Amino acid sequence: GQNIDQPTEMTATEGAIVQINCTYQTSGFNGLFWYQQHAGEAPTFLSYNVLDGLEEKGRFSSFLSRSKGYSYLLLKELQMKDSASYLCAVPPGRSGAGSYQLTFGKGTKLSVIP
Amino acid sequence: ETGVTQSPTHLIKTRGQQVTLRCSSQSGHNTVSWYQQALGQGPQFIFQYYREEENGRGNFPPRFSGLQFPNYSSELNVNALELDDSALYLCASSSPTGYEQYFGPGTRLTVT
Numbered sequence: 001g002q003n004i005d006q007p008t009e010m011t012a013t014e015g016a017i018v019q020i021n022c023t024y025q026t027s028g029f030n031g032l033f034w035y036q037q038h039a040g041e042a043p044t045f046l047s048y049n050v051l052d053g054l055e056e057k058g059r060f061s062s063f064l065s066r067s068k069g070y071s072y073l074l075l076k077e078l079q080m081k082d083s084a085s086y087l088c089a090v091p092p093g094r095s096g097a098g099s100y101q102l103t104f105g106k107g108t109k110l111s112v113i114p
Numbered sequence: 115e116t117g118v119t120q121s122p123t124h125l126i127k128t129r130g131q132q133v134t135l136r137c138s139s140q141s142g143h144n145t146v147s148w149y150q151q152a153l154g155q156g157p158q159f160i161f162q163y164y165r166e167e168e169n170g171r172g173n174f175p176p177r178f179s180g181l182q183f184p185n186y187s188s189e190l191n192v193n194a195l196e197l198d199d200s201a202l203y204l205c206a207s208s209s210p211t212g213y214e215q216y217f218g219p220g221t222r223l224t225v226t
Contacts, residue, residue, distance in 0.1 A: 048213050092170075
């Protein structure tokens with residue numbers, strides 16, 4: 001089975017940096033996804049990590065350590081519009097036809113305050 | 115905008131009724147996945163359709179069923195609705211070689 005754990009809520013100040021952690025247990029590993037979901041809207045793709053290390057994409061970076069079963073999403077220069085839920089997700093350990101069937105964590109609700 | 119559309123936007127049903135939700139995938143995508151998202155939770159995988167065949171199923175009972183059509187649009191059917199079925203139902207389309215899934219805006223189902 002697969003299990004994902006991430007904090008329920010976080011609060012940070014506009015302009016600051018925030019790190020959202022995710023730990024996971026999977027049988028096999030095919031990468032880790034981060035999605036952003038604003039209230040009442042669909043999740044949107046942020047990042048996909050397969051190899052260890054940090055991947056930077058503008059204000060957002062994602063880190064993966066496969067040996068520790070750990071990932072984090074780093075958001076820099078926080079803006080009010082970054083207030084949203086951030087979802088960590090993993091696909092099944094086995095590959096198959098079709099695309100990934102994701103197991104999501106419960107999400108971390110980030111509130112950015114002035 | 116992802117190009118994935120879902121209908122209806124909102125739906126209210128009574129316990130025991132049946133419901134059909136629809137999804138049109140992004141152009142060129144032949145894989146559609148359905149997820150259920152309860153309030154305050156992450157999405158839970160229901161099932162996936164690839165080239166009109168069910169290609170995997172999550173931990174949902176058989177009263178959750180689906181179809182995919184030759185144009186790759188898809189339907190999710192839920193029979194004998196229960197109160198716990200109240201949730202946001204999301205469909206996501208993807209290409210078989212791509213890892214990114216594009217989610218539609220969802221259908222908010224309320225069962226009373």
